[in-house]
Structures are given as C-alpha cells and as structure tokens.
Amino acid sequence: DVKVTQSSRYLVKRTGEKVFLECVQDMDHENMFWYRQDPGLGLRLIYFSYDVKMKEKGDIPEGYSVSREKKERFSLILESASTNQTSMYLCASSLSTSGSRELFFGEGSRLTVL
Amino acid sequence: RKEVEQDPGPFNVPEGATVAFNCTYSNSASQSFFWYRQDCRKEPKLLMSVYSSGNEDGRFTAQLNRASQYISLLIRDSKLSDSATYLCVVNMFSGAGSYQLTFGKGTKLSVIP
Numbered sequence: 001d002v003k004v005t006q007s008s009r010y011l012v013k014r015t016g017e018k019v020f021l022e023c024v025q026d027m028d029h030e031n032m033f034w035y036r037q038d039p040g041l042g043l044r045l046i047y048f049s050y051d052v053k054m055k056e057k058g059d060i061p062e063g064y065s066v067s068r069e070k071k072e073r074f075s076l077i078l079e080s081a082s083t084n085q086t087s088m089y090l091c092a093s094s095l096s097t098s099g100s101r102e103l104f105f106g107e108g109s110r111l112t113v114l
Numbered sequence: 115r116k117e118v119e120q121d122p123g124p125f126n127v128p129e130g131a132t133v134a135f136n137c138t139y140s141n142s143a144s145q146s147f148f149w150y151r152q153d154c155r156k157e158p159k160l161l162m163s164v165y166s167s168g169n170e171d172g173r174f175t176a177q178l179n180r181a182s183q184y185i186s187l188l189i190r191d192s193k194l195s196d197s198a199t200y201l202c203v204v205n206m207f208s209g210a211g212s213y214q215l216t217f218g219k220g221t222k223l224s225v226i227p
Contacts, residue, residue, distance in 0.1 A: 035217075042219035043158070043201070058214075090157060103150075103203075103215060105157035 003027070006091050006106035013113050019078040021109050023091030031094045032074035033058075033103070034066060036087040043090065049074055081113045117141075120202050120218035128226050131192045135221050137185040137202030146205035147178055149187050151198045152220065158201055161187075192225045199223070 007022035025032065033048040035058075045058030047066040055066050063085060067075045074093075078085055091106040117140040127133050139147075147164035162169065164176040164185055175188040185202055202218035 040219065043217040045214065048214075102160045103158075105159070107157050 004091055004093055004104050004106040006089075006109045008109050009107065011109060011111045013081050013111065015082060015113060017081050017113075019081050019111065021076040021078075021089055021091075021111070023074045023076070023106055024072050025074075025093040025104070026072065027093070027095070027104075028071065029093035029095050029104075030071075031096070032068065033092040033094075034064075034074065034076045035090045035092065036060070037090055037108075038087050046076065046089075078111075081111075083113050085111065086113045087111060118202055118204050118216050118218040120200075121221045123221035124224060125221065126224045126226060127192055129192055129194060131225075132188065132190050133192055133223065134189075135187045135200055135202070135223075137187075137218055139183050139185070139202075139204045139216075141204070141206045141216075142180075142183060144183075144204045144206045147176075147185050148203040148205075149174075149176060149185075150201040150203055150217075152201060153198045161200070189223075192223075194225050194227065197223055197225045 004025045013019050031050050034046045035043045037043045044060050046060055046064050047058050049055045049068045052071050065077045089109045092103045094103045095101040120137045121135055125133055149161040150158040151161040152158040162171050162176055164178045166178050168177045173190045177186045199220040199222045201220045204216050
C-alpha cells in the first residue's frame with residue numbers, strides 16, 4: 001500500500017515562528033502536493049512538485065515555500081507564521097503527470113498559530 | 115476560472131435510503147473526474163473515478179455529462195458507514211504542461227439509524 005507520512009499530526013506555533021511541515025512517500029511517486037483545508041473553503045492547493053528540485057505555485061502560495069531535495073520528501077515551509085495560517089495541511093502524492101492517477105493523502109497536520 | 119460546485123448539503127438520510135449528489139464544473143477542457151470520500155478528521159480517499167459511459171461499484175453509481183459539465187454520485191441502500199463528506203474532484207489541464215486537480219467543497223452525508 002502507498003503510504004504518505006506527515007511528520008507532525010498537531011503543532012502549535014507562535015506568530016512569527018518558522019514552521020516546517022515534512023512529508024514522505026514510499027511509492028516512488030513523481031508528483032507531490034501540499035493542500036490546506038479550511039471549513040467552508042474546501043481543499044486549496046498551495047504548491048506542487050513534479051520532480052526533484054522542481055516546484056510550481058498552486059492557488060494560494062503566498063506566505064509559503066517548499067523544498068524537494070529528494071524524490072520521496074516534500075517539505076512545506078512557513079517562513080513567518082501568521083494566525084491566518086491556522087489550518088489543516090494535507091500532503092499528497094500521485095504516480096503520473098497525466099492527472100488520471102489516484103491522489104494519495106497523508107493523515108494531515110493540524111497547525112495552530114497563536 | 116477554475117471552479118467545482120457541489121450541493122451544499124448536509125444530507126441527513128435514513129438507513130436504506132437512496133441519495134444523490136450533484137456537481138458542476140466550469141472548465142470544459144476538464145479531462146478526468148473523481149469522487150473522493152473524507153471521513154471526519156481523516157484524509158480524503160478515492161471512492162471512484164467517473165467515466166463518460168457511467169460506472170458502478172456496488173451500491174455506488176457515478177455519471178458524467180460532458181455537454182452539461184455535470185457529475186453525479188448515487189448511493190443506494192445507504193449504510194451508517196456511508197456517513198462522510200463526499201468531494202467532487204475535477205482534473206483540468208492548467209496550460210503549463212501540467213494538470214491540476216480542483217476539489218469541490220464537499221457534501222456532508224449523515225446516515226441515520
């Protein structure tokens with residue numbers, strides 16, 4: 001089975017702190033994604049990556065950056081956390097670029113910024 | 115403009131009922147269509163893909179109407195375990211040589227004993 005592992009299930013940070021959310025997948029998938037999910041807004045794409053050291057902005061990249069140094073690992077970075085970044089963050093991976101392949105999600109990281 | 119719209123919900127139905135969810139999408143260049151299921155406090159998981167000819171998986175039937183840009187999911191003989199949020203997902207060519215999945219906001223289903 002595909003496994004997507006997010007390093008932290010729950011985090012509490014203070015405004016202005018730098019936050020790292022780590023995601024690792026074990027199925028050699030090319031594509032990795034970071035979403036945030038908020039009540040009433042659904043899932044929104046922050047960044048995605050189709051290859052190592054490659055990244056593309058999604059719909060809401062402001063305030064975030066990403067790193068993909070290895071194929072299996074995709075990190076989301078909040079350079080200076082703000083209260084409006086309190087959310088559930090979901091990492092996902094998929095096999096191909098055609099978009100017809102299933103998206104596999106991690107269990108999510110619930111971030112609270114005080 | 116990328117957009118996927120779903121029934122607002124919530125749907126509260128008794129066990130054994132048949133329930134239908136609808137979804138419309140704005141981008142006629144959309145290529146692939148899916149229904150995902152998300153249980154409370156869990157991650158989304160693929161329920162089924164949606165094909166032009168319509169497809170069935172047990173009690174679940176998915177339909178696609180490309181002309182109307184409309185997708186549906188029908189659940190027959192609802193079970194308590196069907197209680198979840200159902201996400202309509204559309205894969206659109208983004209014009210940058212890549213595809214991008216766009217999620218609807220989801221429809222919550224509660225099946226009541």
